[in-house]
Amino acid sequence: MENIFNSQQLLYLALLALSVPLVAFISSLIFKKWAAIIGILSMGISFISSLILFLSIWKKQILHFSFDWIHLSNVKIGAGVLLNDLTVIMLLLISFIALLVTIYSVEYMRKDGLKYRYFAYLSLFCFAMLAVVMANNLFVVYIFWELVGFSSYLLIGFWFSKEKAVQASKKAFIMNRIGDVGFLIGLMILLTQFHTLDIDALFGSGNLIASSFVKNEIWATPFGVLPHYWLSIVGFCFFAGAIAKSAQFPLHTWLPDAMEGPTAVSSLIHAATMVAAGVFLLLRVAPLFDQTVLNTMAIIGLFTAFMAASIAVTQSDIKKVLAFSTISQLGFMVLAVGIQNQAAAIFHLVTHAFFKCLLFLAAGMIIHQLHHIKAKNQSNFNEQDLAIMGGFRKYMPITAVVFLMAAFALSGLPFTSGYLSKDAILVSVFEWAEVRGGFYWLFPLVVSITSWLTTFYIFRVVFKVFFGEFTLPKRLNKTEIELHLKDPNAWMKIPVIILALFCFGFFFALNPFHLEGAWIYQAFNLKPIIDTTYHILVPIYINGLSLVLIFITYQVYAKKAFSFNLERSFLYKFSYNQWYFNQFYDVFLMRLVIFKARCYYWFDQKVIDGFIHFIIKLVIILSAIAAWIDRYIIDGFVNSVALFVSLLGAGLRRLQSGKLQHYYIWMLLLFLTFMIFKIII
């Protein structure tokens, strides 16, 4: 492919892939009727450009274009495009999934009055997301990182007439802002230490990170020195950004709430792409992390994975289950970055994007169809509630099949993409723990439990939704035929079928049992491949138990052979209430913030406003005095002069009586007066 396009043309291609969604965003808002077609076309162009870029660059070359943007005294900030393996795989992933989701949305949003906005926001999101992965400079990444967060905010709150959606969008935005502060501080520390934010200069060919070193408790770089702990701080700062974006503990609570947005959005943004941006950032700046940060990352990833999986087990809302599943899987990726198996993180990011997107789209199909039934029968039920579902497999066969495929991939069963990527992480956790020993054996244990929990919660959903008894007709007092439950039309079916194909392991490795053979894994794997026994043992024991769990789940939820009655137990409530994180934040953080805000409000009202009011009163009194002086003294003087003159005039006027003899008398008197004065003086 290098022969077909030179680097200049590839640059234009990259800019094309980037700018087309932006053009689509603007034109969708102008040509409202054509928004869906504009959306699909722009995603299609982006996808084709990304595909060409991928074929030209993957494992062949690194292209880096940059121009000076901001030039301060000794700091240059450039803007440009960096195209390496990580960029092009992300480009391909984002544009491909965005294309499928846009096609799917045509049907999903058909009845929505504001759907032109939906497609516009979707294009805006894709523009921002493509820019994040393409940008060559961390500062530019930061700018588009914010734009990604903003478009996510717009899409979560798309149904802005729903109070919950508005709250959720605000929550997501604020939670992300907390992480972004960390990201920004990290940028500033890097700028201080290296005088550049260029990714290529820092981590690539320039390799400034490698040329810095920690010695005698001093972190030295070619540009300056700082105490050694700043290296950890900068790592934590970037990690904070990733925590918020990838919904890791403790900033994970926004993602379940973000499910208030349209399901297609949840699938694209809150499952496949945007939440992966956090992991992507970690991969971009991976050489920066020292051991402290990496260990923290591993612990947080592990904890998040376990916590979210344990919550997903009891959720009753189908989208909430998938949301917590996403958090859990992102935890796996963060864990993989933490144990320095970046290849596994990238691999899992890619495979997870496909099957999780598929899970959401399939759930969206169910929600969409149930919504129609609800609207047609004017009944009132929650179309996302697992309790009303059951036995859908006969009526929605294609949905059932694709959901099952994705569930298999999520559980990591053999022949699926999840088998390769998840087991890559599991195996490396075992290897990592073996090197360290002791306390670190906790990691493989928790990871295994989490993996089984994953299998359990996803098959709980599968069996609750597609198997068991079809209870919906009874609920609505209708016959089964009257309800008319069926698969949605081709707009929705085709994207999910394509995504379902990518759940097969064959797309990622020719031998679906050999994870080191996976092409994505090979491309990023830096370590020599040593076949340890774990490569055989781990998948066998994980999947063996998974199969048993699936059987048990089938018995419990499909056959109702036996049931746990745990709903009153503490653990059930603990999990159902999402470990009480929301309540904890409400009680300890929100109340604190609100109390502080009230204090400031009081201070503002009473002290600052009081002072201002006092000054206002003072000024009013002073001006009243000034007005009085003005009116009665200054004006009074002027007026009295005027009055005197007018009185004088009035008096003198009377002399001019027009009567001849009066004039004569006056003349006489004046003459006499004059004479008398003359005589006296």
Add this chain to the structure above:
Amino acid sequence: MIPLQHFLLVGAILFCLGLFAVITRKNAIQILMGIELMINASILNLVAFGKYDKINNTGQIFALFIIVLAAAAVAVALVIILNLYKRAKTIDPNQTDTLQG
């Protein structure tokens, strides 16, 4: 020989009578007569003082001039009064006050 004081006294009385007539009369012609009285009083004074002049008969000559001038003035004044009457149908100066301020 009548002393000067008598002349002056008569002149003063005449002047005062003329003045009184000028100020109090409601008829323009009577006012004119008052003015004539005052002129005559002044002529009497001039003639009386003329006796003490080094040059002879200067007072009498002044008197003659004044009489001529007074006659001319009376002629003019009568014409004015006549015009006033044409215009205002009255010769009462108190009623013709259109020039008042």
